[in-house]
Amino acid sequence: MHIDLPVIWAAIIAFGVFMYVMLDGFDLGIGLIFPFFDREGERQVMLNTVAPVWDGNETWMVLGGACLYAVFPLAYSILLPATYLPIIAMLCGLIFRGVAFEIRAKARRTQHLWDLAFIAGSGVATFAQGVILGTLLQGVEVRDGKFAGGPFDWFSPFNLFSGIGLLVTYATLGCGWLLMKTEGELQRRMAVLMRPLTLALGATVGIVSIWTIAGQESVAKRWFALPDLFFFLPVPVLVIACLIGILVCVRRGADRAPFLLTMAILFLGYTGLIISIFPNIIPPSVDIWTASAPRSSQVFTLIGAAIVIPIILAYTTLAYWVFRGKVRASDEGYH
Numbered sequence: 001m002h003i004d005l006p007v008i009w010a011a012i013i014a015f016g017v018f019m020y021v022m023l024d025g026f027d028l029g030i031g032l033i034f035p036f037f038d039r040e041g042e043r044q045v046m047l048n049t050v051a052p053v054w055d056g057n058e059t060w061m062v063l064g065g066a067c068l069y070a071v072f073p074l075a076y077s078i079l080l081p082a083t084y085l086p087i088i089a090m091l092c093g094l095i096f097r098g099v100a101f102e103i104r105a106k107a108r109r110t111q112h113l114w115d116l117a118f119i120a121g122s123g124v125a126t127f128a129q130g131v132i133l134g135t136l137l138q139g140v141e142v143r144d145g146k147f148a149g150g151p152f153d154w155f156s157p158f159n160l161f162s163g164i165g166l167l168v169t170y171a172t173l174g175c176g177w178l179l180m181k182t183e184g185e186l187q188r189r190m191a192v193l194m195r196p197l198t199l200a201l202g203a204t205v206g207i208v209s210i211w212t213i214a215g216q217e218s219v220a221k222r223w224f225a226l227p228d229l230f231f232f233l234p235v236p237v238l239v240i241a242c243l244i245g246i247l248v249c250v251r252r253g254a255d256r257a258p259f260l261l262t263m264a265i266l267f268l269g270y271t272g273l274i275i276s277i278f279p280n281i282i283p284p285s286v287d288i289w290t291a292s293a294p295r296s297s298q299v300f301t302l303i304g305a306a307i308v309i310p311i312i313l314a315y316t317t318l319a320y321w322v323f324r325g326k327v328r329a330s331d332e333g334y335h
Contacts, residue, residue: 005298006288009071010281012305013064018270020060021129022173022263023316027054029174031097031122032167034115036193042186043115045327047101049181052323054101058094059312070301074145074291075281081147082140083154086128093125126170127163134162137212137273139283158211165204169266172197176246176259183326187255194250194258201262202243205269209236212276218284219276232275239268 027050037043069076080087096117104114131154138158141149175197179190213220223232242261249257279287292298 005295005302006071006292007279008302009067009292009298010279010288012309013067013071014274016060016064016067016309018267020057020064021270022266023053023057023060025170025266026050026173026177026259027057028097028122028126029170029172030178031118031174032126032171033175033178033193034119034122037186037189044105045182045186046178047105049178049327051101053316053319055098056316056319059316063308063312067301067305071293071298072281072288072291073293075286078140078142078145078147078282078286079136081151082149083132083135084151086131086135086154090125090128090132093121093123093128096121097125122170123167126167130163130166131159133166133273134159136283137162137276139216142282142285158215161204161211162208165208168197168200168204169269172201173259173262173266176262179250180255180259181327183328191250191253195247198243198246198250198258198262201265202240205239205265209272216276222276235268235272235275239265242268 030046030050034043034046037046068079098121100114100118100121104111104118107114134156135154138156140147141153172194175190175194179187179194182190213223222228242265246258246261249261277283279289281288281291293301
């Protein structure tokens with residue numbers, strides 16, 4: 001029986017990228033909403049909610065990048081030069097965010113500067129990820145198996161708006177996480193902020209979706225061709241239902257449901273992306289079979305992935321289970 005390894009690897013990488021976006025998304029989102037909370041001790045409580053898990057979340061980025069390099073080297077060699085500057089900006093943002101996370105709890109006179117570094121690092125990293133996502137969705141110019149565009153092809157209105165859209169998405173995700181993990185006055189203020197963020201999220205998702213369909217005929221044909229339309233229609237319907245659900249749950253005082261519904265929106269948006277580009281890994285012309293490494297390399301790497309991924313899942317699950325529950329202002333700070 002022939003096993004289509006490129007499809008299996010595409011699923012593994014898609015899973016790894018989604019895990020990164022979901023898990024690192026809410027702790028990046030905490031940095032994005034930092035400016036709204038500056039009362040005594042509030043910011044430290046916000047950081048304490050992710051202190052045990054934030055660096056482990058980035059394991060999934062390393063996994064996704066390493067697998068892309070090993071299994072789809074052609075896609076790696078095209079995507080990197082197409083997005084060099086956003087990737088460098090993202091890495092610099094993550095470095096600033098990580099350093100600020102470690103140092104601000106120990107700083108006294110310069111704590112406000114490290115807060116700014118945390119906010120700026122989170123914002124730059126998130127915006128750069130959105131630009132990379134927009135570039136992938138919009139398509140990359142490829143000729144003879146090489147990137148044929150310019151160094152600033154990523155600098156387009158659609159890609160920049162995709163960066164803004166991801167800022168809103170991560171901010172909503174971070175607010176939902178803190179709504180679930182905090183209590184008292186801080187939780188109440190999170191609930192107040194969650195409403196406008198949810199409305200902004202709905203607006204940005206709608207604009208990106210319409211812009212994509214209007215600007216790319218191939219994507220429009222895929223979504224609206226029959227009978228595919230009947231299979232894909234639940235995606236936007238469920239997004240609208242989740243947005244309404246968040247607003248209802250916040251009004252009723254629920255603390256877990258808004259975060260879970262925001263994650264559901266993130267999953268549905270990610271599903272929409274895959275529907276729009278699959279089987280291409282570099283739209284519009286490079287599919288997963290064209291970009292694949294030799295079969296022997298895929299088999300060898302798959303053995304390693306079969307060992308490593310369950311271990312990552314196990315320690316990630318354990319970390320979130322051990323540190324479940326509310327975080328209070330009286331809890332010991334991050335050191």
